Amino acid sequence: MIIDYAAWLNLALRWLHVITGIAWIGASFYFVWLDNSLTAPSAEEKKAGVTGELWAVHGGGFYNPKKYAVAPAHMPKHLHWFMWEAYFTWISGFSLLCLMYYYNANLYLIDPSKMALTPFQAAFIGLSFIFGGWVFYDELCRSAIGRNNKLFGYVWFFAVTAGAYALCHIFSGRGAFIHVGAMLGTVMVANVFRVIIPNQKKVVAALLAGKEPDPRLGAEAKQRSVHNNYMTLPVLLVMISNHYPMLYSVPHNWLVLAGLAAAAWPIRQFFNLKHKGNVNYWYPVTGALGIVIVALFVSAHNGNPVVAAHVGKVSPEEVRLIVRERCSACHSDMPTEAGFTTAPKGIEFDTMPEIKKYAPLIEAQAVDHDTMPLGNATHMTKKERAELGAGLKDLTK
């Protein structure tokens, strides 16, 4: 019996990460929608300090949430705080990052053709970006720039793009992308942990003490909450991007990421305005156009230039030899590469029919892009990629 502990831990952390992430972002979307959808309260409720209310029906019940301008006259006995969803999303995500990208740095994070780092150096650089990103963001919020929402948006967008540019020149495309996501996700959770919740606690404490709460506390929390709202879509995109080599394996991959993040802005804006009854379809049209532009850019830069070079005729036997030498350490029914007990994604290249069956995938991963071999663990050369491409074409004719 072989127990692949790392694989089970990976599954458990990923499962937890998705569940807590849904709970966090789901609650966050709900409250943004609620806040934007409130209707005027009755005169009587207005007197009690209610500024807006909503009637909704869901799952067989009627619900009537109310929003108080500052706080109700008396603190309720049970007050629910939304924070553990966010904290567990970060804890599970950060653990998964360590397990996949730092523990297996040679496979997923380091690209020797960009920088020949040791796993320790790579992890140190990665962590510096994640925590440095928060320090920079927090300072920016507290500076004069932070008081102007629009200006802040531009400055933060360019700062993150600069970070993505640097990361894409240090790590593998996939490793760089996940670090941009981890950086933004950390900022969002730190906003909850360091600003939103502590400020709300101070407001509650002031009210319980019969004092007027400092309005700055609420304004600061609101600012961070608005930022989180706009960062949600880009963060979710980056988190799923590691399943799409077409995004991270192309030249100028940092620009692809910036383009998609920019296209997500009008889409988020459309929903924020729509909840307030202001429907403007130019926003989603602009967002969709942005995505099309990125798709065209990616398609124009696709393909491995060296591979296009003429390499002459390559026999099926030569194809099999290249695959055996460069891929079979992992993609075999008995992998020899450390850390692999089964072929990744169940994809095996042991026989000629298997190679033929997977030919389009092999071409996409190892000929058109350098995505495989993972971390170029088996030192595949550009010439071999060209030969593999030519041989596969003949094989599938």
Ligand code: HEC
């Ligand atoms: C060091 C181990 C390793 C080597 C060597 C390796 N791969 Fe992979 N391969 C993986 C892993 C791990 C995955 C799963 C990646 C993921 O989880 O996204 C994978 C996934 C794939 C996929 C499926 C991609 C998808 O998402 O559909 C293909 C196709 C593939 N590899 C082809 C190759 C080819 C061709 C070679 C040789 C040129 C090769 N691999 C060499 C580890 C390796």
